[in-house]
Amino acid sequence: MKVLVSDSLSEEGVAKLEEHFDVEVSTGLSEDELVEKIGDFDALVIRSGTQVTARVIEAADKLKIVGRAGVGVDNIDIPAATEKGIIVVNAPEGNMLSAAEHTIAMMLSMARNIPQATASLKAGKWERKKFLGVEVNGKTLGVIGLGRIGAEVAKRAQGLEMNILAYDPFVNEDRAKELGVELASVKDIAKRADFITVHTPLTKETRNILDTEEFDLMKPTARVINCARGGIINEDALGKALKDNKIAGAAIDVFTNEPPVNCSFVGLENAVVTPHLGASTEEAQVNVAVSVAEEVISVLNGGPARSTINIPSIKPEIMSTIRPYLELAETLGSAVSQLMDGNYEKVEIAYKGDVAGKDTRHLTLAALKGVLKTIMGASVNYVNAPSIAKSRDIEVVESKSERVEEYTSSVTIKLSKDSISKSITGTVVEDDLRIIMIDGQRVDLAPSGYMIVSNHINRPNVIGPCCMILGDHEINISGMQVGRVQICGKTIMALNVDSEVSEDILEQIRHVDGIIDAKLVSL
Structure with missing residues (x-):
C-alpha cells in the first residue's frame, strides 16, 4: 500500500510508516497537483498546510484514511470524506x-x-x-x-x-x-x-x-x-x-x-x-507524527482507529440503513445543546419504532458528539465523546421502545440538570430530517443552517413584531412552526432563517411583549 505525506512530518513518523508501506513525501502541492496525484494512494498524512478539498476527495479512488498530525481539521472536507467512506483521524493529545x-x-x-x-x-x-x-x-x-x-x-x-x-x-x-x-x-x-x-x-x-x-x-x-x-x-x-x-x-x-x-x-x-509556537517542540512534533502514523498503520492493516473525527468505518450494509439517523442524531444533539440554559448533568437518548430495533451504538455516539461539540468544538469525535462525558460526570442513558406512534421511527434527546431540562425529537421522512417535537410541543420543522427558537405566550401581536424585526434587518424567514396550546398558554415558535442573527437582533426579539426567551441554533 502507498502513503502520501504532503506536509513536513518528523522523521520518526515517516520512518514508522516506511516500516509497513511505500511512502512518498511530497510537500507544497497545489490543489490541482494533489488531485492529479492522490488517486494512487491508500493514505494521506498532512499537517495544516494541505487543503483536502471535496475535489481532492472525489479524485481519491483508493484512499482509506486521512491523518492530521495535530488537532485542527479545518483544512479537511470531513462531510465529503465521510460520504466516500474515508476515515479522518487527528492527534489530539500529542501536543x-x-x-x-x-x-x-x-x-x-x-x-x-x-x-x-x-x-x-x-x-x-x-x-x-x-x-x-x-x-x-x-x-x-x-x-x-x-x-x-x-x-x-x-x-x-x-x-x-x-x-x-x-x-x-x-x-x-x-x-x-x-x-x-x-x-x-x-x-x-x-x-x-x-x-x-x-x-x-x-x-x-x-x-x-x-x-x-x-x-x-x-x-x-x-x-x-x-x-x-x-x-x-x-x-x-x-x-x-x-x-x-x-x-x-x-x-x-x-x-x-x-x-x-x-x-x-x-x-x-x-x-x-510568539508565532503560534504552542505545539512547536521537538517532542510534540514527534508525538503527533508517531500517533498519526500508528493510526494509519492500524487502519490500513484492517484494525480500528483510536481518534476518528468521522465514522465511515461501519460496514456498508449497516451504513446504508442508519446513515440518515446518524445525521439526525448529531443534528438533534447539537440543537438541544444550544437550546439548553447552562450546563447539564444527564443526557437521555430515546429510540422509538423501527430504529429501536437496529444497532444504535453508533447513533448514540453521534448524538453525544452533537451535544458536546457545541462547547468543545471540533476536538469532539466519535471515539472520545464518551470519555469526555465521563470525565465531566455527565450521565448518558439510552432507552429503546419498538412501540410505533405517529412516525415509524423517532429519536429524542433530553438534557437535564436538577429540575431544568430541554428535549428535542426528530425523525427521517424519505431521507429528509425533521424536527417533530421541542420540549414536548409538536412542530414539523426541517433543520436548517440557522433557526430561531423562542418560547412565548400564545396570544395576538407576538409573532408579527418578531417577524417585523427580522424584516427590518433584511433577514429572510424561509419557514415557520408554532406549537398549539390554549390561548394565553406558553408555546414555542421556530423560524428557519437564511442568515445568521446577531445577539443584538435576538435581544430586540426578546423584548417583544409576550416573548419569554429566544435563541439562535446554528447547524
Missing part, C-alpha cells in the same frame, strides 16, 4: 504538554518582561528600573476552559503556588475539587484574577469570550494569555485595553489571521507575542 508548558512560559515571560528586557540589552541599553516585574506566587490565575490542556496548566500553576479560578460549563464541583480549583463565571474571573488564560476550542459560544465588557471588569494589574485559538479573545478590544492601560499586559501565541496583519497590539511594548 498537550507542549501547549501547557508554553502557556506557563508566556505567563512568566510577561510577568518579568523578559522579551522586552532582552531586546533592550541587545540594543546596548541597561534599563533595570524600566523592567520591574511581578511575582506569580500567591497570585490568582483564571483558567477559562478546563479540558486536558487547561487542567495541565492549572496543575503547573499550583506548583508555582498560585490560586486557581476556573470556568468550564462541563466541570462540576466534584471534578473541580479533584483538580484543586474554584469554579467561577467568566465575569467573576475577569474581576478577581491577576492572570487569565484561555483554553477552549473556538466555537460560537467561545468566540470573543474576553471582550470589551470583560476587559472593563479587570484590574489594571491583570494580564491575559492566549495559547489556544485566535478569536477566543477579541483582538481589537485587547489592543484598546493595552493601549489605554486598562490591563497590564498580554501574552499571545495565536491570532485570528496568521500571520497577523494590522493587528492592533503586536507592536505594543506591554504585549508578548
